[in-house]
Amino acid sequence: MYSAKMQIQYKEPENNTHLSPLIDRFGRQVDYIRLSITDRCDFRCVYCMAEDMTFLPRHEVLSLEECARLVRVFVALGVSKVRITGGEPLVRKNALWLFQEIGQLTGLKELVMTTNGSQLEQYAQALRDAGVKRINISLDSLNAERFRKITRVGELDKVLRGIAAAKAVGFDNIKLNTVLMRGTNDDEALPLLNFAIEQDIDISYIEEMPLGAVDHTRDSTYISNAATLKSLQSHYPLVSSAESSAENRTGPAEYWRVTGTQTRVGFISPHSHNFCESCNRVRITCKGELFLCLGQDDKVDLMPLLREFPDDDTPLINAIIASMQIKPQGHDFDLKRAEPAVIRFMSHTGG
Numbered sequence: 001m002y003s004a005k006m007q008i009q010y011k012e013p014e015n016n017t018h019l020s021p022l023i024d025r026f027g028r029q030v031d032y033i034r035l036s037i038t039d040r041c042d043f044r045c046v047y048c049m050a051e052d053m054t055f056l057p058r059h060e061v062l063s064l065e066e067c068a069r070l071v072r073v074f075v076a077l078g079v080s081k082v083r084i085t086g087g088e089p090l091v092r093k094n095a096l097w098l099f100q101e102i103g104q105l106t107g108l109k110e111l112v113m114t115t116n117g118s119q120l121e122q123y124a125q126a127l128r129d130a131g132v133k134r135i136n137i138s139l140d141s142l143n144a145e146r147f148r149k150i151t152r153v154g155e156l157d158k159v160l161r162g163i164a165a166a167k168a169v170g171f172d173n174i175k176l177n178t179v180l181m182r183g184t185n186d187d188e189a190l191p192l193l194n195f196a197i198e199q200d201i202d203i204s205y206i207e208e209m210p211l212g213a214v215d216h217t218r219d220s221t222y223i224s225n226a227a228t229l230k231s232l233q234s235h236y237p238l239v240s241s242a243e244s245s246a247e248n249r250t251g252p253a254e255y256w257r258v259t260g261t262q263t264r265v266g267f268i269s270p271h272s273h274n275f276c277e278s279c280n281r282v283r284i285t286c287k288g289e290l291f292l293c294l295g296q297d298d299k300v301d302l303m304p305l306l307r308e309f310p311d312d313d314t315p316l317i318n319a320i321i322a323s324m325q326i327k328p329q330g331h332d333f334d335l336k337r338a339e340p341a342v343i344r345f346m347s348h349t350g351g
């Protein structure tokens, strides 16, 4: 068993990969966590949330100090990349404090975040100063009216100003995340890529996943990334990027470079291409649930351990290490099923 003392030995940033105890039954090393710091959001995207959402009461949500402690423990166990997500992370009061705390952890190589961009105009500089290296900004339409329809309440202009602010402060990388839905915004794959090229940033297209019950069936809006790639290839020469090759792959995305530009195009295709075999990540919800797979229900509740043992990380460390034994081999999303594969919304698990 690992003791709190032993965690010190995992604080070596350069040599810790082979020592990391976070290896699952399939030999996959977990070195990446996604932490959702709130289930709340200022948008209500149609693929992510129901129109009427009930959010968690405050006491059921990890405090920012608890979030910081969790990240510190994971980093001590060999995690080198942390993504802060939500809900919308920037609607959480004092979220910046957490970024500043995490940004100082030795052993952490990459602090990154996913945001809807609505608050970026205000926070971009402070996030950069806190050590956030890369940022993913969700953008599903460049048409203000359609943008509002998809987000139900969002203002496109605010997000575009957020993207401009992010560019101005010089993140190492900015990537747009786009969920295409047949009949809603599938005609915007090309305009959004054109926008990414103009802005010198990257873009990823994400196939909609059956997470949480929303107002439409995911089958009715499904558009495969293979079809999107094909349509983009008729406008741009796309060259398969080294990041996609089997030996480099640690995530679900396949990347292509747009010849003659700085832009990379990613495809996250849980339905048409399943890359679970190289999964290197786990997710922690704002309630402290450690989900071992986005598309399965296997989890460990870390909040009781955080609250029962405020001064002793040992139970937490042991639970995290033991959780590797229940990391599933992969998701089994099936769009033909009437019910969503997983009842919880993406905003709960953290995208």
Ligand code: SAM
Pocket (backbone or CB within 6 Å): 041, 047, 048, 085, 086, 087, 088, 089, 114, 115, 116, 117, 136, 137, 138, 177, 178, 179, 206, 207, 208, 209, 210, 211, 346, 347, 350, 351
């Ligand atoms: N609010 C932030 C945002 O929108 O970027 C962060 C959280 S959001 C849950 C993270 C990512 O998940 C977003 O890029 C969003 O488009 C994506 N997402 C949400 N629900 C999804 C679903 N059902 N299928 C695929 N992607 C989804």
Ligand code: SF4
Pocket (backbone or CB within 6 Å): 041, 042, 043, 044, 045, 048, 049, 086, 087, 088, 116, 138, 347
């Ligand atoms: Fe909010 Fe992000 Fe979900 Fe949209 S995708 S509702 S912005 S959490």
